[in-house]
Amino acid sequence: MIALSLAEIAAVVGGQTYDIPDPSVQVTGPVVRDSREVEPGSLFVAFAGERVDGHDYASAVVEAGAAAVLASRPVGVPAIVVDDVQAALGALARHVVERLGATLVALTGSVGKTSSKDLLAQVLRSKAPTVFTPGSLNNEIGLPLTALSATDETRFLVLEMGARGIGHIRYLTGLTPPKIGLVLNVGTAHIGEFGGREQIAVAKGELVESLPADGTAVLNADDPLVRAMASRTKARVLLFGESADADVRAENVRLTEIGQPAFTLHTPSGCSDVTLRLYGEHHVSNALAAAAVAHELGMSADEIARALSEAGTLSRWRMEVTERPDGVTVVNDAYNANPESMRAALRALAAMAKGRRTWAVLGHMAELGDEGLAEHDAVGRLAVRLNVSKLVAVGGREASWLQLGAYNEGSWGEESVHVSDAQAAIDLLRSELRPGDVVLVKASRSVGLERVATALLDDSASSEGQVAGR
Numbered sequence: 001m002i003a004l005s006l007a008e009i010a011a012v013v014g015g016q017t018y019d020i021p022d023p024s025v026q027v028t029g030p031v032v033r034d035s036r037e038v039e040p041g042s043l044f045v046a047f048a049g050e051r052v053d054g055h056d057y058a059s060a061v062v063e064a065g066a067a068a069v070l071a072s073r074p075v076g077v078p079a080i081v082v083d084d085v086q087a088a089l090g091a092l093a094r095h096v097v098e099r100l101g102a103t104l105v106a107l108t109g110s111v112g113k114t115s116s117k118d119l120l121a122q123v124l125r126s127k128a129p130t131v132f133t134p135g136s137l138n139n140e141i142g143l144p145l146t147a148l149s150a151t152d153e154t155r156f157l158v159l160e161m162g163a164r165g166i167g168h169i170r171y172l173t174g175l176t177p178p179k180i181g182l183v184l185n186v187g188t189a190h191i192g193e194f195g196g197r198e199q200i201a202v203a204k205g206e207l208v209e210s211l212p213a214d215g216t217a218v219l220n221a222d223d224p225l226v227r228a229m230a231s232r233t234k235a236r237v238l239l240f241g242e243s244a245d246a247d248v249r250a251e252n253v254r255l256t257e258i259g260q261p262a263f264t265l266h267t268p269s270g271c272s273d274v275t276l277r278l279y280g281e282h283h284v285s286n287a288l289a290a291a292a293v294a295h296e297l298g299m300s301a302d303e304i305a306r307a308l309s310e311a312g313t314l315s316r317w318r319m320e321v322t323e324r325p326d327g328v329t330v331v332n333d334a335y336n337a338n339p340e341s342m343r344a345a346l347r348a349l350a351a352m353a354k355g356r357r358t359w360a361v362l363g364h365m366a367e368l369g370d371e372g373l374a375e376h377d378a379v380g381r382l383a384v385r386l387n388v389s390k391l392v393a394v395g396g397r398e399a400s401w402l403q404l405g406a407y408n409e410g411s412w413g414e415e416s417v418h419v420s421d422a423q424a425a426i427d428l429l430r431s432e433l434r435p436g437d438v439v440l441v442k443a444s445r446s447v448g449l450e451r452v453a454t455a456l457l458d459d460s461a462s463s464e465g466q467v468a469g470r
């Protein structure tokens, strides 16, 4: 964080100081909520959660070097006490970002936020110091904590914004007002909580409504609900996608022989060839989104293409490709799933096959509502059409739809099986995997299929496995 005195912080958050002998002491270290992350000069933010109360750690963090605690009651060590710790954290973030020289970029969407954010961060940091959301810390606490990790050197601050309802993005943009707002897509994630796709569009569009007239709304030209957000912003609009009228677009999109997407990137300043080190064609859209923002921030097509072609996976379980010493390749995409990314992952698997046996260990795709049966059926059928050697459908009713889809498409005998849970899948794979096989593991987050990938990788005890795509 930029250095601020305890007195200044107390004034910004409207708090009262307790047990602070010297209010001119400066907070220099990170602002953290986890006592294990405290460093000398830190500000520790004490949240009273259901299971853990941060206030209980006050003495320990000060002993570890924290300058003070932001708390909702006096704790016997230096503290700035406020009524509402979350509001105070937000106010502090707002104050700090206003003083930073960095350009703020915020992004949201139903899927691909973390993947796109990680790509964008890698492109921008090839140009200038960049601070970005670690992993998926995109809520009302993770966002201000990330913003507060920026320093005077930071040129670009990239923040992922998540929403589970109307008003959430508006709240986040109030804490860290972006200059550039990127909206990826309006899908079906959390559709139950929102009450329909139109409502999701209303919520995601709050990002572009927050932009200033001299800002830029970067919108997905291929998604009608996102494109329509152009009417909800004062900012200039820049479109990305595969649509012919997109300002930043991909042409000649293909998968390389190992399943990595390649395309020609077109931006208003030129064109350049990209081969991603990531797997699955859904990353083309994520890469174009990142490219559009990078273009807006002054990078040339060549600079963007080079950085995209070098970018790896920064967050776990998203098409993470690991080679076991015995030649079995494990593709762990167990972080989440939806119909589009299922199709992309299966196509990547097919591209990686090249004569090897392929396994698709797939589970339930959540939140599809009435479309659930048709979508699971379609994925099962696609696995057969792509010649996947073995489909292992894991879980309950939806898994049986997957397997039935494959069966109806002409898979017979042992080409597709339905097992009840992750352990059954692990047992089956342990007894049947052969050196050289390629295994894709993918389902919605709640299924927890990463257990299968982890078990398969643990089996190669010598663990000399090398992670591709990094």
Ligand SMILES: Nc1ncnc2c1ncn2[C@@H]1O[C@H](COP(=O)(O)OP(=O)(O)O)[C@@H](O)[C@H]1O
Pocket: 109, 110, 111, 112, 113, 114, 115, 116, 136, 282, 283, 285, 286, 317, 318, 319, 333, 334, 335, 336, 337, 338, 340, 341, 342
């Ligand atoms: N552009 C995209 N379109 C469809 N699915 C995607 C896209 N990008 C990523 N995914 C899929 O969604 C899952 C979650 O990706 P992630 O980048 O973490 O999204 P988010 O942060 O929005 O939850 C990944 O495992 C991947 O399969």
Ligand SMILES: [Mg+2]
Pocket: 113, 114, 135, 136, 138, 160
């Ligand atoms: Mg995320």
